[in-house]
Amino acid sequence: MSSNIEVQRICQHCGNEFTARTTVTQCCSATCAKRAYKARVKDSKIESSNAETRRIKAQPMEELKNKPFLSIAETCKLMGISRRTVYRLIERGELITGKAGKRTIIRRSDLEQLIFDRPVA
Numbered sequence: 001m002s003s004n005i006e007v008q009r010i011c012q013h014c015g016n017e018f019t020a021r022t023t024v025t026q027c028c029s030a031t032c033a034k035r036a037y038k039a040r041v042k043d044s045k046i047e048s049s050n051a052e053t054r055r056i057k058a059q060p061m062e063e064l065k066n067k068p069f070l071s072i073a074e075t076c077k078l079m080g081i082s083r084r085t086v087y088r089l090i091e092r093g094e095l096i097t098g099k100a101g102k103r104t105i106i107r108r109s110d111l112e113q114l115i116f117d118r119p120v121a
Helices: 030-066 072-079 083-091 108-116
Strands: 007-010 017-020 069-071 097-100 103-107
Touching: 030 072, 069 072, 069 108, 072 083, 072 103, 072 108, 103 108
Parallel strands: none
Antiparallel strands: 007 017, 069 103, 097 103
């Protein structure tokens, strides 16, 4: 069964105008269709790679959210502040710390209390 319709279209790949013989034709030629397919495959591979990179970058942050005790460096990373700011909070007594050997640790509950129970200035 052949079709007698002729629809003016613009190729999705090269942008040239062409006459389509079906309503679903998107490209002007087989060459453009192959190139468009390769571009779609390439874009999907890039997107999946970027998604994997985002997942890997977010993984340490998820691990930090589940730990009951944090080091100074982990606290900085979790809160997005500098080491000096964390030490200032400790010096002012706003953040309670403990020692595990030489390592300074901060209870996660104390950190959350500092953030959420603080009055707005």
